[in-house]
Amino acid sequence: MSNFTKVIKKFPRTFWVAITMEVFERWAWYGVFMVLAIYLTGSRDTGALGFTQTQKGSIMGVVVAILYFMPLLTGAIADKFGYKKVLLLAFGILSSGYLLMGYMTTYSSMFLIFLFVAVGAALFKPVISATITKTTDDETSSIGFGLFYMMVNVGGFIGPLFASKLRAYDWSYVFIMASAIILVNFILVIFFYKEPKRTINNDSLIDSVTKVLKNIFVALSDYKLVIFLVIMVGFWTLLNQLYYAMPVFIDQWMDTKPLYNDIAAISEGLAKAIGSNGIILPEMITNLDAAFIVLFQILVSTFVMRFKPLNAMMGGIIIGGIGFSLSYATANPLYASLGIIIFAFGEMSSSPKFTEYVGKIAPPGKEALYMGTSFLPVAAGNYFAGLISGPVYQNMSDKVTLLQREVAARGLTVPEVSETFSQNDYMANVAAQLQMTNEQLTQYLWNTYHPNNLWYLIGGISLATVVLLYIYDKFILKSKK
Secondary structure, rough: OHHHHHHHHHHOHHHHHHHHHHHHHHHHHHHHHHHHHHHHOOOHHHHHOOOOOOHHHHHHHHHHHHHHHHHHHHHHHHHHHHHHHHHHHHHHHHHHHHHHOOOOOOOHHHHHHHHHHHHHHHHHHHHHHHHHHHHOOOOOHHHHHHHHHHHHHHHHHHHHHHHHHHHOOHHHHHHHHHHHHHHHHHHHHOOOOOOOOOOOOOOHHHHHHHHHHHHHHHHHHHHHHHHHHHHHHHHHHHHHHHHHHHHHHHHOOOOHHHHHHHHHHOOHHHHHHHHHHOEEOHHHHHHHHHHHHHHHHHHHHHHHHOOOHHHHHHHHHHHHHHHHHHHHOOOOHHHHHHHHHHHHHHHHHHHHHHHHHHHHHHOOOOOHHHHOOOOOHHHHHHHHHHHHHHHHHHHHOOOHHHHHHHHHHOOOOOOOOOOOHHHHHHHHHHHHHOOOOHHHHHHHHHHHHHHHHHHHHHHHHHHHHHHHHHHHHHHHHHHOO
């Protein structure tokens, strides 16, 4: 019997229940999150909400940034009231929240309901991580957490596949799907989840949160750690463009019919499986990231073991930056697909090494304190990703904004985009006045305003992050020795 098989047999039932719940929770989250940017900003006549890019960036960036801070409180709640109760509360919030998202039509209501969903996710995160920790030991933890992170990506891959097919019928089905999938976790918790042994926390919530904050500030007294965390904000800002800006960029600027036809020429069945009505929707292209992570993460992790964590991160960020720059540089969905695949290998090289490195630079005995700060650049990265995909994208690359500039420059008379006059109506009106097809107008805007210049910013963030990490490694770390 192999060592792997022996380890697998040592996991208790609760471990398997926990990673199964993780699959369903990530299925629901990424099923919504991968298409959320398009839903928020798409034309109203398609069933989307027609928000501005700035509003989209605010909803996604601010709420997810808050989500990564909330486990400071929700972790203390779980320790005090018990894992099973908190899981039931989390799934109740998530299931109802996802369902309600499908009925929200205003910026403020969508912001609040998405924040409500974030509370549910924040309640779930620390409980499931603690369950994995408490159901593994020194012998099984490596494989245990490896299986856990693999399930994260499996759920993250499956969710967008279903969402893409469902939203082709009606956007509301995406949110119904997410709500229903979370209900499966209720069954798992009630009938199969056995709460692992834990130390009862008799401190008040305020005292518990205060202790966590004190530990964070103790760790942040090390300026070496602070500088590293600040630099890594660039990495997380880059990574999150996969969800915040890339789907919208593909939706607005890329004609995926030729790519669909190329795939159909090889296999009509495959084209129909990944396409919809003769095109390939943006989330099917961006979902290549999760697909390649599921397929190659173990191989990549094995390969980068030979490198120092910091070197692996720098290499991964360079590769990721090249991939994203390629995705934004042209209006060709084939290059976008190739760029996202390249980015996936960069992410596989750098993302797992981030947490490992935080633990390695900690003084002996302070590993847990330092690891407790790892959420900070993730939260900040989401916030800045919201800014780049919001006002920055709107100014540089948003098709509606660029078209409005052209209308103003030409002195055309076109009704404003409103609840009764959609973005598609606006586009069709301008195209008719200019005696162009929609495709010709899109190409004209591309050639005139160069929305692909966004790749300079994306590439610049990647390059700056790597340069700063190099300076950090060569000068700041050595100054501490």
